[in-house]
Amino acid sequence: MIPASFDYVRASSLDEALETLSEHGEEAKVLAGGQSLLPLLRLRLAYPGTLVDLGRVEELRGVADRGDHVLIGAMTTHYEVATSPVVREHCPLVALATATVADPAVRHRGTFGGSLAHADPAGDLPAVARALDMEFVARSPEGERVIPAADFFLDYLETALDPGEILTGIRVPKLGPGWGFHYEKFHRTAQAWAIVGVAAAVRRSGGAVEEARVALTNMGPVPVRATGVEQAVRGADLGANGALRAAAERADEDADPPSDLHARPDYRRHLARVLTHRALVAAAGAA
Amino acid sequence: MPRISVTVDGIRYDEEVEPRLLLVHLLRDRLGKTGTPIGCDTSNCGACTVLLDGRSVKSCSVLAVQADGCDIVTIEGLSTGGTWHPMQRAFHEEHALQCGYCTPGMIMAAIDLLHDDPDPSEEAVREGLEGNLCRCTGYCTIVRAVRRGAREMSQEQEGVATS
Numbered sequence: 001m002i003p004a005s006f007d008y009v010r011a012s013s014l015d016e017a018l019e020t021l022s023e024h025g026e027e028a029k030v031l032a033g034g035q036s037l038l039p040l041l042r043l044r045l046a047y048p049g050t051l052v053d054l055g056r057v058e059e060l061r062g063v064a065d066r067g068d069h070v071l072i073g074a075m076t077t078h079y080e081v082a083t084s085p086v087v088r089e090h091c092p093l094v095a096l097a098t099a100t101v102a103d104p105a106v107r108h109r110g111t112f113g114g115s116l117a118h119a120d121p122a123g124d125l126p127a128v129a130r131a132l133d134m135e136f137v138a139r140s141p142e143g144e145r146v147i148p149a150a151d152f153f154l155d156y157l158e159t160a161l162d163p164g165e166i167l168t169g170i171r172v173p174k175l176g177p178g179w180g181f182h183y184e185k186f187h188r189t190a191q192a193w194a195i196v197g198v199a200a201a202v203r204r205s206g207g208a209v210e211e212a213r214v215a216l217t218n219m220g221p222v223p224v225r226a227t228g229v230e231q232a233v234r235g236a237d238l239g240a241n242g243a244l245r246a247a248a249e250r251a252d253e254d255a256d257p258p259s260d261l262h263a264r265p266d267y268r269r270h271l272a273r274v275l276t277h278r279a280l281v282a283a284a285g286a287a
Numbered sequence: 288m289p290r291i292s293v294t295v296d297g298i299r300y301d302e303e304v305e306p307r308l309l310l311v312h313l314l315r316d317r318l319g320k321t322g323t324p325i326g327c328d329t330s331n332c333g334a335c336t337v338l339l340d341g342r343s344v345k346s347c348s349v350l351a352v353q354a355d356g357c358d359i360v361t362i363e364g365l366s367t368g369g370t371w372h373p374m375q376r377a378f379h380e381e382h383a384l385q386c387g388y389c390t391p392g393m394i395m396a397a398i399d400l401l402h403d404d405p406d407p408s409e410e411a412v413r414e415g416l417e418g419n420l421c422r423c424t425g426y427c428t429i430v431r432a433v434r435r436g437a438r439e440m441s442q443e444q445e446g447v448a449t450s
Contacts, residue, residue: 001328008289008306008352031353038348039330041307051306055353079342083403103418105336105343105396190420191331 003041007050014059017052017166018141024050026163031055032075032114035106060113060168063087069135069171074113079104081112091172093181093201097128100185102192113167116152119159119222121258122193124185126153126223131199131215135171140164146171153222178210179203182282184275185217188262194218195262196271198251200279202233209236209244209284219255219272228253229276238284248277291355295320296364304351311335311346313354314361322363322391326420333419336392336399337361343399345418362391365398373443374398377436378429385423393419397433405441407434 011017021028027049031037040046054060060075063084070090072081081087082098101107101115101124115125116136128134129149136147138161147160154160161167185197197217203210212233214226228250236243257268288303295318302317314320314337323346326334330348337346338360365372371379374394384390393416400407400415407415412433413426421429 002309002312003307005305005307008350010352010355031350034350034353035330035348038309038350039328042309042328042347053353103333104399104415105333105345105418106330106348108339108342109344109349192417 001042001044003038004044004047006041006048008053009050010053010055011057014057014139014166014168017054017057018139018164020050020052021166022141022164024052028052028163030117030166032117033077033109033111034114035102035110036114036118036120054166065090066171069173071137072112072170072172074111074117074167074169076112078102078107078110078112078115082107087172090174091132093128093132093183093199094125094172096181097124097183097197097199100124100183100192113170116170117159117161117167119153119157121156121221121223122195122218124183124194124197124199124217127197127199127215127217128183129153129170130223130225131201131213132172132175133213134173136160136167137169137171138165139168140166144168150225156221175201175203178205180283180285182279184279184282186271186275196257196268196275198272198275198279200276200283202280202283204238204284207238209233209238212280212283214251214276214279216251216255216272216276219252219257219268221256221258224255226251226254226272226276229280233280244280244284245277248273248280251276289352289355291352293351293354293357293359295359296361302351306350306352308351309347310337310339310344310349310351310354310359313351314346314359320361320363323361324388324391326388326392331420332389332392333396333416334389334392336395336419338395338399342402343396360395362394365394372398373439374433374436377432377439381428381432381435383424383428383432384421389419389421389423393421393429397436400433401437401440406437409434 029048031051031053061073064071194217201213214229216224233247251272252269257265326332335346
């Protein structure tokens with residue numbers, strides 16, 4: 001199908017994009033890589049009056065090592081993120097999950113910031129953002145503010161970003177040595193949307209788990225941090241049979257899984273527990 | 288209406304386009320590049336895959352205005368002087384198609400895959416083509432064709448390097 005008509009503004013700088021957004025108010029929508037937005041426009045599920053294209057705003061692109069964190073520019077493509085040596089070294093969980101987003105052609109166009117700002121519950125990156133406590137840097141004409149991942153995702157396709165605000169970059173804290181990571185995802189073969197996904201980071205010391213971070217994809221309208229698992233797995237003896245499995249049983253405690261043509265809520269709860277166990281095993285093994 | 292300039296299969300075009308015009312419609316309806324088919328409305332199928340500045344994209348999920356200033360290669364731009372591209376030849380020789388609808392996208396995605404992995408394993412081909420759906424072949428012949436095309440492309444390059 002053909003999208004409904006809209007006006008198009010190609011911004012050449014962040015300031016120009018912010019100015020255009022404030023001129024057009026809520027009628028305007030930001031176009032990043034377009035890999036989520038263009039399908040919505042084609043299916044006529046969205047009718048923006050004006051698209052403000054950030055595709056040529058170079059200042060929003062790239063990966064920078066900032067000492068205690070890695071700053072990923074919002075317009076950095078999934079391909080660039082997944083193949084970035086800095087991301088692979090300091091935030092392997094981001095590289096692992098990003099490499100599972102959609103398919104290669106989509107990853108060439110789709111962007112890290114666009115995907116997070118779209119906040120699709122079946123998208124892979126929001127759960128990684130929650131697991132790693134990423135911080136979202138947003139600019140508006142009034143200035144810059146930083147939004148913690150825990151406060152960023154408000155509801156289905158809804159974030160804390162104001163209409164006149166643009167996500168400029170995402171800070172990914174470095175967790176330091178001793179951590180292992182895994183992103184476990186269950187999806188239909190023909191499409192990469194997660195039916196359920198699990199982002200896990202595990203720090204082990206000798207044969208035991210010292211600390212873990214676990215967050216779930218598509219187990220509610222927003223990504224869910226599985227704090228019950230994180231508490232239960234602390235101190236787990238990796239040599240003991242079933243210690244990780246027992247912790248993973250708490251995966252769906254705080255979840256509110258949707259029902260759709262792919263899975264009913266009870267099946268999603270089952271998947272969350274099984275996939276969390278797999279993710280913990282893989283992350284602990286890699287540490 | 289915005290004016291754009293694109294190079295498609297080696298020829299430069301200057302066009303006035305509505306902002307909502309999709310790249311695939313520019314290619315097919317304005318420039319007559321009907322070798323690139325439209326398969327779905329959800330960017331799932333990959334039939335419309337082309338190379339944009341050297342990398343694969345789904346041309347149904349790119350606006351023509353976004354492609355302004357870019358270099359685009361479609362399936363129609365692969366052959367040179369009447370000689371098929373090695374990947375086209377490999378698809379023919381391995382019978383990697385039945386109805387052929389997905390084939391242009393498959394070939395473009397396969398060529399893109401070889402950028403990062405010039406000699407892909409079967410597993411790597413299956414992963415690399417995950418964005419392209421075929422409802423006829425069961426993929427076995429496609430995987431064989433991509434690996435054959437990859438070998439022939441590297442042999443051709445070696446031939447160029449040693450001659």
